[in-house]
Amino acid sequence: xxxxxxxxxxxxxxxxxxxxxxxxxxxxxxxxxxxxxxxxxxxxxxxxxxxxxxxxxxxxxxxxxxxxxxxxxxxxxxxxxxxxxxxxxxxxxxxxxxxxxxxxxxxxxxxxxxxxxxxxxxxxxxxxxxxxxxxxxxxxxxxxxxxxxxxxxxxxxxxxxxxxxxxxxxxxxxxxxxxxxxxxxxxxxxxxxxxxxxxxxxxxxxxxxxxxxxxxxxxxxxxxxxxxxxxxxxxxxxxxxxxxxxxxxxxxxxxxxxxxxxxxxxxxxxxxxxxxxxxxxxxxxxxxxxxxxxxxxxxxxxxxxxxxxxxxxxxxxxxxxxxxxxxxxxxxxxxxxxxxxxxxxxxxxxxxxxxxxxxxxxxxxxxxxxxxxxxxxxxxxxxxxxxxxxxxxxxxxxxxxxxxxxxxxxxxxxxxxxxxxxxxxxxxxxxxxxxxxxxxxxxxxxxxxxxxxxxxxxxxxxxxxxxxxxxxxxxxxxxxxxxxxxxxxxxxxxxxxxxxxxxxxxxxxxxxxxxxxxxxxxxx
Amino acid sequence: xxxxxxxxxxxxxxxxxxxxxxxxxxxxxxxxxxxxxxxxxxxxxxxxxxxxxxxxxxxxxxxxxxxxxxxxxxxxxxxxxxxxxxxxxxxxxxxxxxxxxxxxxxxxxxxxxxxxxxxxxxxxxxxxxxxxxxxxxxxxxxxxxxxxxxxxxxxxxxxxxxxxxxxxxxxxxxxxxxxxxxxxxxxxxxxxxxxxxxxxxxxxxxxxxxxxxxxxxxxxxxxxxxxxxxx
Numbered sequence: 001x002x003x004x005x006x007x008x009x010x011x012x013x014x015x016x017x018x019x020x021x022x023x024x025x026x027x028x029x030x031x032x033x034x035x036x037x038x039x040x041x042x043x044x045x046x047x048x049x050x051x052x053x054x055x056x057x058x059x060x061x062x063x064x065x066x067x068x069x070x071x072x073x074x075x076x077x078x079x080x081x082x083x084x085x086x087x088x089x090x091x092x093x094x095x096x097x098x099x100x101x102x103x104x105x106x107x108x109x110x111x112x113x114x115x116x117x118x119x120x121x122x123x124x125x126x127x128x129x130x131x132x133x134x135x136x137x138x139x140x141x142x143x144x145x146x147x148x149x150x151x152x153x154x155x156x157x158x159x160x161x162x163x164x165x166x167x168x169x170x171x172x173x174x175x176x177x178x179x180x181x182x183x184x185x186x187x188x189x190x191x192x193x194x195x196x197x198x199x200x201x202x203x204x205x206x207x208x209x210x211x212x213x214x215x216x217x218x219x220x221x222x223x224x225x226x227x228x229x230x231x232x233x234x235x236x237x238x239x240x241x242x243x244x245x246x247x248x249x250x251x252x253x254x255x256x257x258x259x260x261x262x263x264x265x266x267x268x269x270x271x272x273x274x275x276x277x278x279x280x281x282x283x284x285x286x287x288x289x290x291x292x293x294x295x296x297x298x299x300x301x302x303x304x305x306x307x308x309x310x311x312x313x314x315x316x317x318x319x320x321x322x323x324x325x326x327x328x329x330x331x332x333x334x335x336x337x338x339x340x341x342x343x344x345x346x347x348x349x350x351x352x353x354x355x356x357x358x359x360x361x362x363x364x365x366x367x368x369x370x371x372x373x374x375x376x377x378x379x380x381x382x383x384x385x386x387x388x389x390x391x392x393x394x395x396x397x398x399x400x401x402x403x404x405x406x407x408x409x410x411x412x413x414x415x416x417x418x419x420x421x422x423x424x425x426x427x428x429x430x431x432x433x434x435x436x437x438x439x440x441x442x443x444x445x446x447x448x449x450x451x452x453x454x455x456x457x458x459x460x461x462x463x464x465x466x467x468x469x470x471x472x473x474x475x476x477x478x479x480x481x482x483x484x485x486x487x488x489x490x491x492x493x494x495x496x497x498x499x500x501x502x503x504x505x506x507x508x509x510x511x512x513x514x515x516x517x518x519x520x521x522x523x524x
Numbered sequence: 525x526x527x528x529x530x531x532x533x534x535x536x537x538x539x540x541x542x543x544x545x546x547x548x549x550x551x552x553x554x555x556x557x558x559x560x561x562x563x564x565x566x567x568x569x570x571x572x573x574x575x576x577x578x579x580x581x582x583x584x585x586x587x588x589x590x591x592x593x594x595x596x597x598x599x600x601x602x603x604x605x606x607x608x609x610x611x612x613x614x615x616x617x618x619x620x621x622x623x624x625x626x627x628x629x630x631x632x633x634x635x636x637x638x639x640x641x642x643x644x645x646x647x648x649x650x651x652x653x654x655x656x657x658x659x660x661x662x663x664x665x666x667x668x669x670x671x672x673x674x675x676x677x678x679x680x681x682x683x684x685x686x687x688x689x690x691x692x693x694x695x696x697x698x699x700x701x702x703x704x705x706x707x708x709x710x711x712x713x714x715x716x717x718x719x720x721x722x723x724x725x726x727x728x729x730x731x732x733x734x735x736x737x738x739x740x741x742x743x744x745x746x747x748x749x750x751x752x753x754x755x
Binding site: 277280282291292293295296299300303304371372374375376378379380381383384387521522524 | 570573575576595596598599600602606607608609610611615618619620622623624651653667668671673
């Protein structure tokens, strides 16, 4: 069994290291320097192995510490003070939820697919050794933090030591139950698609975790000790059952090859592609009387209304409701006036992030690629400069108009709210609010489309291959996110933002017109 | 008209896929491009179609005088057919004809084109997403033929067709060959021998024309196998 574990660990490590080397090679400019033979470079393999071990260590501890920290924080939020009994109570109950959602055994992962289906490893040995390793990681992951808690938070040391063991016992009990269920019904569960009963169980557990202390029912260290003993007995029983279970091979064949599990075999891009393909709607009346580019674009918009126009309309309705609520609140409670007025005059940078979130550029360009350009770019006529620019123009119109619909509600809503909350001495503020929001909306539309045309990041297999595109996407996010923290007078910020949008858009459009005929092609 | 390739070289990292290719393809002939798996047939097509940049060398058309290849000189039919899935067959053709209106000679009606490619009436207004693999391939072939490009690159085009359609396509290719240079890549030697006027082998990154004068089919087959086996 140890041999099976070592083999599977080596296998996992090999593709992890290869993934790391692959990602390093994907950075801009680096690819040209590093040769393909890199995969057999020993030094790099060692480096990859070190990173891989680090990932393993971080994976062991990071999740646990985050969980414990948020648990402690939630205690402060809900009960205003920290009490060890609260901690034991909530941890005891939430661990059951964790056990249900995170079984390891019923999680169809790539590791398992490679080892069991592709490599045909001994299913029982593979499963048991890796399962016990995962439990060991749970134990080791929790122990140091629990001991720390016992020092700093008055948690009794014996409880601190028992809690991680309790988690392991719970996990085994849940798995044993699922195995029993499989034996009885011949249907293996998939932990990533929890059943309704599991969801209801989780909600009840959450309610009990945080609700019971309000009615002074708390699982304290004494009750916990009692629960622990029961879990220990059931856990040991479950351990024997799990250990002696024989049908792992059959079970995993079902889990790893059933249609719903196809996702494992496919990479993310294939799933995205399938989903985008599903978005095509066809009714007999969706035709177009236009010609050429406009014809293609109109049909594209009509056949993708679910992700294009309909979702923009949904956004618009939600924004209208929010605006209505804001207006009613102002009317009902005049005390709000001052603060809202202040927000409108200093929080405009925040709206950069909101406009970023509202813009559907990424989704739309993705659909454009997957359902349209992916195929048409293989035809030479579609790559002639006149066609590329003709389509670009049509798409620009579409993207801008789709995004302007929800944006216009904000653009009209903000000055309206400013007026209703007492107005401003500088009347330009009204205009600036309106114009800057519209400018931002147009800016994002142009930004995404130009990025798409200049970097065309997708390969023939619809994977994103351009790391530059990823970097630009990440930068866009971080810059917009950074804006959240800025407090600047609306007038100046709005003016600057509008100017920036205009200049950026002009430059981007010139670049697109000059370069797109060369850059807009399939990556092979 | 000739397609002339001079010193064409293409490598991926350190692997030289195409090495100094020199070859002349002539109008009126169907060339069967044979090569073993991974020999570089698709890379060769991708280079000609300018999907991949070549490392060195050039290719051009010689038609009275030398000129560079234009966008509409090449039609490229891929082994996996790619069609815009959100359009119907008819809409795809309409869009294509709209865009290329001034380039299409002897323009026919959309239904005439469908008839030419033997696409059934009931399939013409279906979304391409619901077409079978073979039907998509027919559409792809049709769109590439309507514009009447001088050079047709066909990458394993007949493998997805059933025997009847494959036979129809073979006849169709023979009927249009007099005005085109057709380069046809395939693994299937019988198909190449049956359809093609010339057999070209891509081996070790170079193109070699197999001389078939005074050879019967069996001798020709042996010669091809020997050529492909050469290390």
